[in-house]
Each structure stands twice: as structure tokens, then as C-alpha cells.
Amino acid sequence: MSKANDALYAVPRFRRSGDTALTVEVGDGIDADVNARVVDLDRALTERALPGIVEIVPTYRTLLVCFDPVMLSRRDIEAEIMALWPPVAPKGQVRRRWTVPVAYGGDNGMDLDWLAQRLDTTTDEIVARHSAAEYRVYMIGFMPGFAYLGGLDPALHVDRRPEPRLVTPPCSVSVGGQQAAVAPPLAAPSGWHMLGRTPVRSYDPRRTHEPFLFRAGDLLRFHPIAATEFAALERAAEAGAIVAEREELKV
Numbered sequence: 001m002s003k004a005n006d007a008l009y010a011v012p013r014f015r016r017s018g019d020t021a022l023t024v025e026v027g028d029g030i031d032a033d034v035n036a037r038v039v040d041l042d043r044a045l046t047e048r049a050l051p052g053i054v055e056i057v058p059t060y061r062t063l064l065v066c067f068d069p070v071m072l073s074r075r076d077i078e079a080e081i082m083a084l085w086p087p088v089a090p091k092g093q094v095r096r097r098w099t100v101p102v103a104y105g106g107d108n109g110m111d112l113d114w115l116a117q118r119l120d121t122t123t124d125e126i127v128a129r130h131s132a133a134e135y136r137v138y139m140i141g142f143m144p145g146f147a148y149l150g151g152l153d154p155a156l157h158v159d160r161r162p163e164p165r166l167v168t169p170p171c172s173v174s175v176g177g178q179q180a181a182v183a184p185p186l187a188a189p190s191g192w193h194m195l196g197r198t199p200v201r202s203y204d205p206r207r208t209h210e211p212f213l214f215r216a217g218d219l220l221r222f223h224p225i226a227a228t229e230f231a232a233l234e235r236a237a238e239a240g241a242i243v244a245e246r247e248e249l250k251v
Contacts, residue, residue: 007031012041012085014078017064020054022074024063024081030150030178034061035138039217040087048080058216059139060148092250097219099245100182102131102173103230104196109173111193118158127224129153130195135180137218145184145203147214152180164191171197173222182214198222199233200244213242219249 005027013025026041027034035058042058045065052072057064065077104127105112116123135149142148152175160176168174170185174192181192184203202213214220225233233243 005031005033007034008037012081014074014081016074020066020069022065022067022077024065025061026063027061030060030138032136032150035136035150035216036089037087038063040089041081041084042216043089044084044087045081048084050077050080053077059141089251094248095217095219095251096215097134097221097247097249098214099221099223099247100173100198100200101225101229101233101243102196102198102222103225103227104130106227108169108227108230109194109196111174112195115156115158115175115193115195119155121155126156126195129156130175130180131222131224133180133221135220135222137214137216137220139216140212140214143184143186143188145201145212145214147182147202147220149180149182149220150178152178154178158193160191161193164189168192168194169197171199171201173198182220197230198244199230199237200242201237204240206240207242213244 007029008027015023017023026037038058041063042056046056050072052068053065054068055066067077105123112123116126133151133153135151138148138150140147156175157178166189167187168190170187172183172194173196174181174194176192182198182202185201203211205211237243
């Protein structure tokens with residue numbers, strides 16, 4: 001018999017988020033089981049296709065349900081969620097696993113040398129540890145396509161920068177605290193530590209069928225590449241190619 005996860009709530013907790021949204025808390029902390037329940041509830045509620053639901057946004061431990069109060073009440077949504085509780089993943093569900101190429105260090109990863117010194121190790125060891133882990137996409141947020149990842153090797157946990165940079169390069173691959181991240185092809189401020197860059201465009205509005213490449217619940221691995229290969233893959237991505245590899249796993 002599996003041990004109960006204390007991070008999961010026995011029943012969801014509902015929080016008002018203004019007049020047109022409801023936050024549903026399913027657990028506490030950065031936890032794979034908690035996030036899996038968020039993803040399962042997102043799927044189950046999406047499949048219900050309730051008239052009046054405008055958008056559903058999964059996060060680490062909550063689901064934000066945006067709705068039209070003229071068509072649907074908050075109590076209606078709470079009742080639907082309780083009827084679905086606890087949500088379960090369907091048998092034969094397919095889970096996506098991405099392999100994302102990364103050019104580490106140098107101009108692509110301005111903090112790699114600093115991090116090696118800070119952790120009293122080598123840049124090769126950091127790259128090996130960072131690329132050996134299997135990550136979970138916990139949520140997309142902050143800016144379009146920014147993927148927050150769990151699963152970072154504890155040896156690479158380090159506090160974020162005391163003073164964020166006002167601008168960091170597009171498509172940065174970074175770490176901060178116990179998390180890792182992949183940024184979209186947009187320059188942005190960040191307090192995370194830049195280890196490298198990927199040619200993968202996690203967000204591309206030209207991909208009308210799939211503008212956001214990653215989604216909550218996906219698995220992700222990093223694959224080190226040379227700067228020359230990065231340049232070639234970046235050109236391919238600019239031309240519209242999806243230069244990440246995707247596997248579909250039955251769970």
C-alpha cells in the first residue's frame with residue numbers, strides 16, 4: 001500500500017480571485033504528486049466543457065478557473081470540481097517527454113563559470129549534472145512560454161541573484177533555488193543564473209496549431225550541444241522547425 005502524501009489536500013480549497021475567477025488549491029509546495037493532481041483536474045474540468053468557463057490555468061499547486069459570471073456561478077464551479085474529486089488520470093494516458101538541446105557557457109551561459117566557483121566544482125560537472133536530470137514542467141508563467149521546471153539536482157541548488165538583471169538573452173536556460181527554467185525567445189529581466197541557451201522556441205505565435213511548445217505535466221531533458229550546432233539549430237528554429245525531440249510515453 002502506497003504511503004499517503006501529506007502535501008496533498010484531502011479536499012480542494014477554494015479561494016475567490018475577483019469576480020470572474022476561482023483559485024482551486026489541491027496541495028502545498030513544489031511536489032510532483034500535487035502538480036499531477038492539478039494537471040488531472042485541469043484535464044477533467046476541460047473535458048466537461050462547461051459553458052461559461054473562459055480559461056483554465058494550471059500552476060504548481062493550484063488551478064485558476066476564469067469564468068463568465070453571467071453564465072456560470074462560483075458555486076456551480078465548486079460543485080463540478082467536488083463531483084470530479086479526486087481526479088484520476090485515464091488508463092493509457094500519453095505523457096510527453098522533450099529533449100532540449102542547450103549550448104552551455106560562454107556567451108550563451110554567462111553564469112556558468114560563476115556557479116562552478118560558487119559551488120566549488122567544475123563547469124563540466126555542472127553541465128553533466130544539469131543535463132543528467134529528468135525535469136517536470138510544473139507550470140508556464142511569467143511570460144509566454146516560460147517553463148518552470150522541478151527536478152534540479154540538489155547539488156545545483158543556489159539562491160537567486162540578489163540583484164536581478166534587467167535584460168537576459170532570449171531562450172535562456174537557467175537555475176534558481178531548487179528550480180530550473182527554459183525561457184521563450186524573448187529578452188526579459190531575470191534573477192536566475194544563466195547556464196546556457198537553447199535554440200528551441202518554447203513560444204512561437206507563428207505555430208498557430210501549437211504556439212506554446214511545453215505544458216504542465218510534460219517531462220524534459222537537456223542535451224548539451226556545441227556553439228556551432230546551436231547556430232545551425234537556431235537558424236532552423238527561426239525558419240519554423242521544432243528543434244526539440246518529443247517522445248510520447250504511455251503511463
